[in-house]
Amino acid sequence: MHPFVRSNASLIAVGVIGIALLVGLPLALELFTLLRVTLFVIFAILALSLAFIWGYGGILCFGHSAFFGLGAYAYAVSVINVGDSTLPIVIAMALPALLAAALGYFMFYARISDVYVGVITLTVTLIFYNVVNSTAGPQYRIGDVHLGGFNGIPNVPSLNVPFDPNAVLGPQDMFWVCMVALMLVYFGLRMLLRMRFGRVLIAVRENESRVEFLGYDARLHKLIAFSIGGAIAGLAGCLFTAWGGFISPTAFSVVQSAQIIIWLMVGGVGTLIGPMIGAALISWLTASLGSQQTVDANVVLGTVLLAFVLLVPKGIAPIVTDQLMPWFLSMCRSKPSVASVSRKDKT
Amino acid sequence: MFDALNFAVGEMNAAGGLLGREVKVVSFDTQSNMQLYAQYAQEAALKHKVAVVHGGITSASREIIRPVLGKYKTLYFYETPYEGGVCDRNVFADGTTPGHNTEVLVDHAVKTWGKKGYVLAADYNYGQITSEWVKKYAKERGGDVIGTEFFPIDATNFGSTISKIQAAKPDWILTVLVGGGPISFYRQFNAAGLSGKIPIASTTFGAGNEQMVLTPEESNGIVVAYNYLQDIDSLANKEFLTRFRAKFGADYPPVTDLTMSSYIGLLLWAAGVKKAGTIDRDKVIEALESGITVDGPSGKVSIDPQTHHCIFDVHLAKFKDKKTVILNTFPQRKPIDTAMVCDLKKNPRDAKQYVISVK
Amino acid sequence: MDLAILVGIDFVNGVATLALMSIGLAVVFGMMRIINLAHGEFMVMGSYSAAVAYHHNVNIWVAILIVPPIAVAVIGAIIERVIIRRLYGRMVETMLATWGLSLFIVGILTTIFGSHTEGVPAPLSGIKVGNYQTSGYSLFVILMSVVTIVGVYVVLRATRLGLLARGTMQNAEMAAALGVDTSRIYATTFAFGAGLAGLAGGILAPISGVFPSIGGSYIGRAFITVIGGGPAPLVGTVTASAMFGFVNQLATFLSNPVYGEVALLVAAVILIRLLPNGITGRYFRRAL
Numbered sequence: 006m007h008p009f010v011r012s013n014a015s016l017i018a019v020g021v022i023g024i025a026l027l028v029g030l031p032l033a034l035e036l037f038t039l040l041r042v043t044l045f046v047i048f049a050i051l052a053l054s055l056a057f058i059w060g061y062g063g064i065l066c067f068g069h070s071a072f073f074g075l076g077a078y079a080y081a082v083s084v085i086n087v088g089d090s091t092l093p094i095v096i097a098m099a100l101p102a103l104l105a106a107a108l109g110y111f112m113f114y115a116r117i118s119d120v121y122v123g124v125i126t127l128t129v130t131l132i133f134y135n136v137v138n139s140t141a142g143p144q145y146r147i148g149d150v151h152l153g154g155f156n157g158i159p160n161v162p163s164l165n166v167p168f169d170p171n172a173v174l175g176p177q178d179m180f181w182v183c184m185v186a187l188m189l190v191y192f193g194l195r196m197l198l199r200m201r202f203g204r205v206l207i208a209v210r211e212n213e214s215r216v217e218f219l220g221y222d223a224r225l226h227k228l229i230a231f232s233i234g235g236a237i238a239g240l241a242g243c244l245f246t247a248w249g250g251f252i253s254p255t256a257f258s259v260v261q262s263a264q265i266i267i268w269l270m271v272g273g274v275g276t277l278i279g280p281m282i283g284a285a286l287i288s289w290l291t292a293s294l295g296s297q298q299t300v301d302a303n304v305v306l307g308t309v310l311l312a313f314v315l316l317v318p319k320g321i322a323p324i325v326t327d328q329l330m331p332w333f334l335s336m337c338r339s340k341p342s343v344a345s346v347s348r349k350d351k352t
Numbered sequence: 353m354f355d356a357l358n359f360a361v362g363e364m365n366a367a368g369g370l371l372g373r374e375v376k377v378v379s380f381d382t383q384s385n386m387q388l389y390a391q392y393a394q395e396a397a398l399k400h401k402v403a404v405v406h407g408g409i410t411s412a413s414r415e416i417i418r419p420v421l422g423k424y425k426t427l428y429f430y431e432t433p434y435e436g437g438v439c440d441r442n443v444f445a446d447g448t449t450p451g452h453n454t455e456v457l458v459d460h461a462v463k464t465w466g467k468k469g470y471v472l473a474a475d476y477n478y479g480q481i482t483s484e485w486v487k488k489y490a491k492e493r494g495g496d497v498i499g500t501e502f503f504p505i506d507a508t509n510f511g512s513t514i515s516k517i518q519a520a521k522p523d524w525i526l527t528v529l530v531g532g533g534p535i536s537f538y539r540q541f542n543a544a545g546l547s548g549k550i551p552i553a554s555t556t557f558g559a560g561n562e563q564m565v566l567t568p569e570e571s572n573g574i575v576v577a578y579n580y581l582q583d584i585d586s587l588a589n590k591e592f593l594t595r596f597r598a599k600f601g602a603d604y605p606p607v608t609d610l611t612m613s614s615y616i617g618l619l620l621w622a623a624g625v626k627k628a629g630t631i632d633r634d635k636v637i638e639a640l641e642s643g644i645t646v647d648g649p650s651g652k653v654s655i656d657p658q659t660h661h662c663i664f665d666v667h668l669a670k671f672k673d674k675k676t677v678i679l680n681t682f683p684q685r686k687p688i689d690t691a692m693v694c695d696l697k698k699n700p701r702d703a704k705q706y707v708i709s710v711k
Numbered sequence: 712m713d714l715a716i717l718v719g720i721d722f723v724n725g726v727a728t729l730a731l732m733s734i735g736l737a738v739v740f741g742m743m744r745i746i747n748l749a750h751g752e753f754m755v756m757g758s759y760s761a762a763v764a765y766h767h768n769v770n771i772w773v774a775i776l777i778v779p780p781i782a783v784a785v786i787g788a789i790i791e792r793v794i795i796r797r798l799y800g801r802m803v804e805t806m807l808a809t810w811g812l813s814l815f816i817v818g819i820l821t822t823i824f825g826s827h828t829e830g831v832p833a834p835l836s837g838i839k840v841g842n843y844q845t846s847g848y849s850l851f852v853i854l855m856s857v858v859t860i861v862g863v864y865v866v867l868r869a870t871r872l873g874l875l876a877r878g879t880m881q882n883a884e885m886a887a888a889l890g891v892d893t894s895r896i897y898a899t900t901f902a903f904g905a906g907l908a909g910l911a912g913g914i915l916a917p918i919s920g921v922f923p924s925i926g927g928s929y930i931g932r933a934f935i936t937v938i939g940g941g942p943a944p945l946v947g948t949v950t951a952s953a954m955f956g957f958v959n960q961l962a963t964f965l966s967n968p969v970y971g972e973v974a975l976l977v978a979a980v981i982l983i984r985l986l987p988n989g990i991t992g993r994y995f996r997r998a999l
Contacts, residue, residue: 065803111984112984115984115987116987117983117984117987119802120746120802120803120806120938121938121983121987123806124934124935124938124979124983125980125983125984127931127934128935128976128979128980129976129980131931131972131976132973132976132977132980135969135972135973135976136969136973138969139967139969139970259927259931260927263810263814266807266810267811270807300818300822301818301819301821301822302818303814303815303817303818303821304814304815304818304819304822305818306811306814306818307811307812307813307814307815307816307817307818308811308815309811310807310808310810310811310814311794311808311811311812311815314798314804314807314808314811315794315797315798315808318804
């Protein structure tokens with residue numbers, strides 16, 4: 006096997022699975038299931054954003070829904086005003102990134118760390134939640150958009166082909182867009198983590214003062230990581246709004262933040278693949294719980310979170326990377342080796 | 353609501369089903385999660401291919417379900433009291449809107465209690481719009497709203513509001529509060545010794561059986577107006593209650609307007625299907641638009657073809673010892689508010705919620 | 712003038728309520744360095760136990776003052792044994808576990824009681840202040856808040872248990888070497904904090920409605936107050952509630968409850984930025 010392939014085996018495996026899903030799912034699933042899977046994909050993007058800043062940056066963000074919600078609202082407001090969804094996507098990523106940068110400057114440069122970062126981010130989310138919830142009055146409009154308070158903004162247009170507002174994407178196109186976005190985010194983050202920036206960031210997570218003694222600015226690294234995470238969460242918010250055609254203040258709620266953290270705990274903090282799987286699993290679980298009447302959904306979710314914290318603190322990622330992935334790779338490996346042997350025979 | 357719907361379906365199936373087929377209910381618990389509303393609406397329309405969807409408790413959830421069902425051509429019945437203005441050929445709403453009950457309440461308040469009113473409303477669409485109607489109706493009758501306050505739905509501390517109300521000295525208070533928080537308002541209001549000193553009217557009180565949690569002292573004298581009250585004295589209602597109690601037991605909480613409108617909603621749909629002779633969406637809509645009427649426990653309810661809202665009796669009543677005493681009945685009130693902006697006969701392709709300008 | 716008194720009572724009441732909500736959380740955080748995110752649900756369980764006791768014809772005062780703290784302390788002790796004990800010293804994991812616990816409790820309460828609102832009527836009638844009326848019960852809440860804080864002070868300062876607890880928290884190994892059963896001390900402290908949460912829930916039951924998800928609206932404020940207050944449970948709680956309660960009431964009075972809440976949150980963010988270790992991390996360091 007080529008050395009590049011060997012050293013990037015897991016990356017390639019993820020890529021292959023991703024492309025297989027991208028092509029295969031629309032063929033295999035009926036429309037309704039595809040719509041649901043699209044949502045899982047969007048949540049996987051959201052999970053990645055927190056997986057990056059918490060798992061690799063060591064920034065404990067309890068209020069990640071602030072960025073998700075801000076991206077969602079930014080998209081909704083701008084797309085209704087502009088009509089074409091191209092610019093709104095950019096806005097939906099830029100605004101949360103700016104918020105994250107401002108908040109990061111506020112926190113990291115004051116050397117606030119750990120649990121207190123968690124508290125501040127949580128509080129900021131609560132502020133957003135309260136403020137947006139109180140915009141039901143007719144005086145709260147941005148351009149043509151009435152913010153709608155508790156009810157949120159209904160009838161938000163979906164994405165369209167860039168610069169062509171009339172070519173609105175159908176459910177299947179939407180799935181492709183989300184899936185491609187997910188893969189771009191995943192590989193982008195993997196690449197970032199391999200570069201010097203990523204290595205320093207991980208070092209900051211491990212020991213902030215030691216990194217500073219070596220001459221790196223830990224605060225700046227955290228700030229940048231936080232902003233990138235904010236932008237990705239904003240992207241997820243934007244896709245979510247386009248998917249459902251609505252947005253309401255629950256996007257800012259503490260429950261939403263808790264959800265993301267549960268995905269990470271289930272998937273495994275400190276990995277990227279785990280949180281994506283966690284997001285899909287838990288969203289699927291939540292949706293299935295509502296179709297039955299026997300057990301309250303909260304009981305199950307609470308139990309899952311408790312069980313993972315107490316019994317499986319590393320999440321399910323190690324199971325995936327240590328057992329499933331080698332198995333998958335060995336499956337792939339057997340075929341190319343046959344091919345190379347036969348080529349030798351010919352020469 | 354869910355029980356009432358199941359009850360109606362059960363009765364229907366016991367009587368041989370609809371068009372000779374059994375009616376089956378597919379239900380979803382949305383956990384009040386907005387995104388699940390969207391998911392389940394898609395699931396109902398695409399996977400289960402249902403003939404009709406009944407549900408959505410808040411306006412927010414309705415506005416999420418409505419476009420989904422419109423897109424996938426599935427008939428939708430919305431049964432909660434709401435702010436009015438939905439104008440969509442695919443949607444039928446049989447709940448009360450401000451045009452039904454708010455005018456009745458304000459009229460009563462201004463005529464019996466005096467000119468100066470104070471409005472406490474939940475800070476969302478329904479509260480905001482209803483409080484505008486209160487202002488309008490009060491002005492038309494020579495009264496005035498001297499103060500309006502909006503609260504988040506989970507507000508529980510009304511201390512400073514009660515102080516502000518006392519400083520303003522209104523003749524009456526009208527509450528448009530929803531959710532779990534309002535209980536604490538009535539409780540704190542009584543704890544401050546104000547119950548009975550400033551009378552309260554409400555567009556929402558009792559819809560969640562608040563009177564069962566509160567003591568008689570806390571709830572006595574609150575005036576409400578609904579299409580249905582459990583204490584309506586009619587043969588149809590008594591028979592309904594006997595059947596309903598037989599199924600759910602005597603301890604089941606009182607049947608509210610909300611529960612009844614779920615029951616009626618299903619009856620209306622069934623009447624439409626019977627008339628159309630099919631569950632095909634377009635034919636059922638046509639049948640319903642021909643002016644379907646059902647005689648239910650709450651009296652005669654008929655669909656207004658112009659707005660797809662309902663025409664029914666409204667009863668003005670006062671709470672006394674956890675029960676209601678009916679003061680007056682206003683027969684066959686029309687959805688006058690929605691009718692101001694919506695004419696589905698002329699514009700059958702309309703599919704939006706109008707914000708009615710209240711002037 | 713009468714109106715000023717009325718408004719003054721509102722202000723003090725706001726502060727007292729906040730202190731009452733936070734004290735249980737503060738004790739557990741200050742003594743054990745554990746942030747219990749199920750604190751709000753502990754309060755709700757207190758409220759429900761009061762409601763259940765009241766509906767079984769228990770005397771109203773017993774139902775709100777005696778039953779809730781005992782019931783919730785027992786539940787707290789069990790939870791400590793099953794869950795919290797495994798996570799000592801791991802702050803983030805404890806927060807996540809208690810978060811899971813809070814979801815779990817909300818679910819269980821919904822299953823048992825349904826999601827509609829239960830309640831207990833206020834046992835005191837209104838009081839006249841000049842031309843105005845105010846709630847006698849809010850004066851009682853103020854009183855109970857003071858009594859609770861003094862009570863906690865006495866327990867920590869004057870009893871043998873308090874002494875052992877403080878010693879264990881300062882240096883657990885030393886305490887263990889001196890023959891103190893540290894794990895029992897931890898368990899007792901946690902149960903004590905839970906009992907205080909239950910008491911708060913019982914006292915607040917008559918004014919706020921009781922429904923499973925109301926804990927969410929308690930925990931945010933209590934959490935912020937405790938973090939703002941810093942490591943010393945008593946002084947921290949009192950100073951932080953005074954500050955946040957005042958800001959909250961002022962903004963509520965000038966505009967509406969939403970901006971009251973927002974003002975509180977903004978004040979909290981600024982405070983944590985200025986004093987990352989809370990008020991008592993900087994001032995009153997030797998206080999309790």
